[in-house]
Amino acid sequence: MTMTERKFPKLHFWSSFFIVLMVFLAVVLFKRYTQGIGAISNLNDSMPWGLWIGFDLLCGVALGAGGFTVTAVVYIFHLEDYKPMARPAVLTAFLGYLMVIAALLVDLGRPWNIWHPLIFWNPHSVMFEVGWCVMLYTTVLFLEFLPLVLERFGYNRQVHFMHRYLTPGLVIAGVLLSTMHQSSLGTLYVIVPEKLHPLWYSPILPILFFVSAITLGLAMTNVESFLSFRAFGKRLEPKLLRGIGRATAVMLLVYLVIRIEDLIVHDSLKYAFKFDMASWFFLAEIVIGGIVPMLLLFQKRIRRSPLALTGTQFLVVLGIMFNRMNVAVTAFQLGTGSDYRPLWMEFVVSMGMIAIGVFLFSLAARYLPVFPEGPLTNARPKDPFVELK
Amino acid sequence: MSTYALLFDQSLCIGCGACEQACQSEHDQRPHKPDKLDHESFTWVEDLGHDQYARHLCMSCENPTCVSVCPVAALEKNPLGPVTWDAKKCIGCRYCMMACPFEIPKYEWRNPNPRIRKCDMCVHRVSKGLPTACASICPTGATNFGTREAMLKEAHRRLKKYPERYTGEVYGEKEAGGTGVLMLLSKSAAESDLPDNVPQYDMPHLTWNVLEKLPQIIPVWGAFLGGMYWLGNRKNEVAAHELEEQEDRGHDDD
Numbered sequence: 001m002t003m004t005e006r007k008f009p010k011l012h013f014w015s016s017f018f019i020v021l022m023v024f025l026a027v028v029l030f031k032r033y034t035q036g037i038g039a040i041s042n043l044n045d046s047m048p049w050g051l052w053i054g055f056d057l058l059c060g061v062a063l064g065a066g067g068f069t070v071t072a073v074v075y076i077f078h079l080e081d082y083k084p085m086a087r088p089a090v091l092t093a094f095l096g097y098l099m100v101i102a103a104l105l106v107d108l109g110r111p112w113n114i115w116h117p118l119i120f121w122n123p124h125s126v127m128f129e130v131g132w133c134v135m136l137y138t139t140v141l142f143l144e145f146l147p148l149v150l151e152r153f154g155y156n157r158q159v160h161f162m163h164r165y166l167t168p169g170l171v172i173a174g175v176l177l178s179t180m181h182q183s184s185l186g187t188l189y190v191i192v193p194e195k196l197h198p199l200w201y202s203p204i205l206p207i208l209f210f211v212s213a214i215t216l217g218l219a220m221t222n223v224e225s226f227l228s229f230r231a232f233g234k235r236l237e238p239k240l241l242r243g244i245g246r247a248t249a250v251m252l253l254v255y256l257v258i259r260i261e262d263l264i265v266h267d268s269l270k271y272a273f274k275f276d277m278a279s280w281f282f283l284a285e286i287v288i289g290g291i292v293p294m295l296l297l298f299q300k301r302i303r304r305s306p307l308a309l310t311g312t313q314f315l316v317v318l319g320i321m322f323n324r325m326n327v328a329v330t331a332f333q334l335g336t337g338s339d340y341r342p343l344w345m346e347f348v349v350s351m352g353m354i355a356i357g358v359f360l361f362s363l364a365a366r367y368l369p370v371f372p373e374g375p376l377t378n379a380r381p382k383d384p385f386v387e388l389k
Numbered sequence: 390m391s392t393y394a395l396l397f398d399q400s401l402c403i404g405c406g407a408c409e410q411a412c413q414s415e416h417d418q419r420p421h422k423p424d425k426l427d428h429e430s431f432t433w434v435e436d437l438g439h440d441q442y443a444r445h446l447c448m449s450c451e452n453p454t455c456v457s458v459c460p461v462a463a464l465e466k467n468p469l470g471p472v473t474w475d476a477k478k479c480i481g482c483r484y485c486m487m488a489c490p491f492e493i494p495k496y497e498w499r500n501p502n503p504r505i506r507k508c509d510m511c512v513h514r515v516s517k518g519l520p521t522a523c524a525s526i527c528p529t530g531a532t533n534f535g536t537r538e539a540m541l542k543e544a545h546r547r548l549k550k551y552p553e554r555y556t557g558e559v560y561g562e563k564e565a566g567g568t569g570v571l572m573l574l575s576k577s578a579a580e581s582d583l584p585d586n587v588p589q590y591d592m593p594h595l596t597w598n599v600l601e602k603l604p605q606i607i608p609v610w611g612a613f614l615g616g617m618y619w620l621g622n623r624k625n626e627v628a629a630h631e632l633e634e635q636e637d638r639g640h641d642d643d
Contacts, residue, residue, distance in 0.1 A: 032501075033501055034501055035499060036497065036498055036500045036503060037498055037503070038498025038499045039499060043498065045426075045427065045486065045492075045495050045496060045498075048483035048486035048487050048496065072614070076617050076618045076621070078618075078621030078622070078625065108480050108482055109479075109480070109481020109503040110479055110481040110503070111480075111481070113478070113480040113481070114480055116461040116478055116480050117460050117461055117480075120461040120462050120478045121462065122459055122460060122461065122462040123600070124457045124593060124596075124597055124600070125457065125458050125459055125460045125462075125484075126458065126600065127458060127459075127460035127482060127484050129600060129603075130460075131460050168618050168622075171618075172611060172615055172618065175610075175614055176607055176611050176614070179606075179607070179610060180607065183599075184599075184600075187596055187599045187600070190596050191458060191488050191592055192487065192488060192490075193588060194490060194584070194586045195487075195490075203595070
């Protein structure tokens with residue numbers, strides 16, 4: 001009894017916040033669909049993409065990278081110890097992609113035509129490829145998510161069938177589709193060499209985006225496990241988090257080497273030490289969001305404490321999100337001199353999407369077998385997707 | 390066949406704005422004096438001071454960046470030269486606006502059913518064999534219309550004949566790999582408020598270089614992943630098999 005009494009005010013705060021945010025979102029969306037994007041944003045002809053593309057699309061898709069990373073680790077590379085993390089990662093990715101699509105319905109000028117890439121083809125367009133990949137990958141994520149629902153309603157034979165015959169193919173398809181669109185979000189900017197500040201422009205943006213997406217996916221998996229532990233009292237697996245911490249450190253090292261090397265090759269590193277605005281944003285991104293957490297993650301002491309580890313991983317998440325925002329907004333503004341500062345209503349849309357995503361996640365966490373403790377453990381050991389005893 | 394093109398000679402422009410008016414009436418727009426390119430101003434004669442003017446309009450690139458980036462092929466390069474936009478296809482992603490090196494496509498920010506707006510080189514006239522509205526009304530011959538070949542030839546003839554009038558290069562001959570609007574400038578591009586950092590090559594190949602590699606990378610990557618799955622899976626099967634054998638032996642001992 002005391003437990004519920006103690007929890008109640010907290011729940012109350014978040015649910016009232018959620019309701020107020022949803023009311024604001026509804027008003028903003030009404031304005032958006034009756035008066036146009038200009039009525040709720042500071043986007044303009046010199047800044048056609050802003051907060052929504054930077055945060056909702058670039059960060060949103062990158063945050064969903066945990067889905068393909070963890071499923072690949074578990075089902076392709078057979079590190080089956082990490083299996084307890086697969087379902088939360090798939091769920092996060094699925095909801096994340098749904099929210100990305102929802103945000104696109106706000107950002108696209110003619111959202112009722114969002115399906116047009118299906119019939120009007122332009123294979124030369126990066127956006128065409130991204131559109132197809134996101135559509136297909138969301139379908140893959142739906143199929144990967146489906147067993148949670150089937151299991152909830154007792155269709156265990158169907159779940160077993162899916163795991164045995166569909167999961168390997170789905171996971172491989174998921175990795176291939178993710179490879180393509182995670183990198184292609186970087187490729188989107190390869191066509192504007194004259195518009196992006198040289199600290200962020202690179203012909204290998206696709207490689208940078210792909211490697212950093214994997215890094216972010218790993219870091220996010222940790223953060224999300226910790227939050228599920230705090231919010232829903234789910235089991236925390238310190239050993240798995242430590243392993244993910246080591247992998248993140250290595251990925252971050254690889255990413256930083258590619259990133260810095262690329263700047264040296266293009267003779268752009270000099271801009272990092274001009275100590276103007278671009279330089280400060282860059283240094284904050286690379287040092288605070290990259291080098292510092294990498295060095296921390298290499299410390300055994302940090303990895304030993306779930307709290308310190310999660311804090312460090314959160315810094316990784318922020319660092320890579322900051323990179324996406326810098327590419328989409330800072331570097332573009334510095335390169336073109338565009339005038340743009342997001343309007344508060346733009347934040348309402350972005351925050352609303354996060355809130356809906358978190359809300360759906362908490363519903364799923366409550367009503368679906370997302371976290372380990374489901375009945376799958378008694379499946380036959382011949383099934384390669386069930387840990388051998 | 391060469392595409393059609395416009396040749397704008399800055400030294401002949403007197404800033405009368407006849408082209409702006411003709412353009413607006415040709416496209417059924419509210420008559421007004423533009424102060425920039427926007428959703429209802431497809432061309433703009435900018436007063437640079439000292440009786441100097443710059444004309445802004447869609448450059449109708451030979452290999453347009455906007456056409457290459459559009460995910461639904463709503464933007465098209467008409468074989469005659471104009472770059473056109475199809476309302477029926479557009480999803481409003483605004484990638485064309487992001488990508489255009491001349492920052493030409495504009496957007497109806499206050500329209501719930503927004504259109505991408507830009508000069509279409511009077512495609513409805515050009516396809517009937519008529520010059521664009523701006524070229525046919527220009528009283529001084531500052532804006533000329535003809536095949537790109539002929540316009541380029543004429544530009545170089547003037548450059549040679551009156552070298553003191555111009556900066557010495559034809560703006561648009563190489564910009565973005567060549568454009569369908571050629572400009573003889575008497576002031577530099579920067580002074581004429583035109584982008585002076587446009588790459589001197591056609592830009593769609595920048596992203597195509599990446600995209601065209603996918604059909605090579607993805608099958609290899611897929612084969613690798615499939616192989617890794619098979620290897621680990623086989624290990625598990627062997628392990629399961631050994632477990633069974635052990636159990637069987639255990640029964641024998643009983």
